Amino acid sequence: MKKQTEINPVEFAKWFRELPEKEKRKGSQIEALRAEEDWENFSELFRKGVCSICNKPLKTFSVSNPCLHWLLKPKGFKKNHFKYLMENFRYFRISAYARWVAAIDGPIRNINDLKDEHSGNKIFDFTARYKHITWSYSCSDTDFKGHSTSRNSDFPHYHMQMYVNKMPFIKYNDFHIPFHNEDLCDLELLINNSDIVKHSYGRGDGMEAIFSNEDALNFIIDKSTPTTDAEAAFHMSTIVMAPEGGTISGDEIHEAFEEAKATGRTMASVLRERLKDANIRTIVSPGEGVPEAMPRSGRNKDRARDDEI
Template structure:
């Protein structure tokens, strides 16, 4: 369906912004995202919604909030009211992905492109506790089903399941896109911006974070997040490292782009340490599968 954003040369428009201004805007955007994500995590722990400020079981039929989808006992009347109006795909998807990341960063989202059905432009499933939310839309959905009473406006499909039982089905939801969505999609189509996994916004601080613990068998375990799908684990023999050396590894890690094993190798060479270690690469545990729409 034609829309006003197609008339804009987005690449030319964005390239016209001075680099220092663009960098400043991006910095402000990243900082705000980080604050918003921390606020979301804090609110969830308190049983509250960071968007509306109310408790997670609060419902206002005149202004339904995204937090309603965190309720595993979502009533039919409530969800019908929520989906009866246009909802930004970008905002809803990002919100639910952030919720999932608050529980286990990066591991509860499957939106990889390689296994998308030929009939779809987008497919993804997000998991949080015992709830799964799935999204999909095709080219026909994006344009709207002409001549059809249901789905004639551009829309996406949404599914929700609790304990693997579907309570909101793909075929029962035709959620209309908003202007924000069309603008974002058009910028992607024109290659003006890269496809940015918005759910990672606010989570850059988690990439490269080093978690250190001592296992029951005495090994010192360093867990470093490498990407959304992978973590590197370095096991150090405790007899070969002391407290000062442990702190030294952590300090170098914070101030460099080196991985733990690289830091240990460098310290062993430069300072004559004899730290012994083993490195493993761990992919996602319990990988999430997409809920396919037939």
């Protein structure tokens, strides 16, 4: 494993808070452009069947050359080989790879990181899906602190689960995956300075990025195209109430329905445009195409996450 340059998170946070806003914005823009370039390179090579990390075909496997494309389970990759990925790649790279691969097959939709669907106090907890493979990552408060009563897990760690064709390949309790020093620095920055430090996976962002942002939800309502596909990312239901002292005729609702049907827009979008004085409430929920959360607690999953607009 390459030696990492250690950064003091307290000193970095102090320096960053004192940085002029102009410099902060400039730095964010540079990082965003770099991430977009990385995504373009990654996705282009991936679609050609080539790994952007090792530049070898995605189907190749060699114990002497650990690579994140092993997460695609090439022939020869066994559960015990995962320890080589643990040693050579830090959490943020491993999780980013799973998210980006999932985004290849369905941006946002294939990454369930909704906080309301994951129980307990978690540092992170999400599930990503690519075709027949599903990865889940989880770290609770106690995982991050280390379990003092256990010699096998008395250090900051996280858990990972991998299903192939809906069958377990790696289970949560198979590994206590230690964080690398750089991970610990980044996580402490995110936990203790959430007002100024944000983490984005760029094209690998998931459903939480939508449901935690009202502007993003409004964009989904206005720009989505209705579908009967069972793999839809969102479900919407809209309630329309006449303004105080006013009425809404059935003809107006029917005309809005016909316009939505003819233009391929959502009913909510058309109603908000045509009935500006009405009280319109649209409830957005995760669709059937979003992978179910796979929490370590094993509790029943609840898809009743609604955001009203």
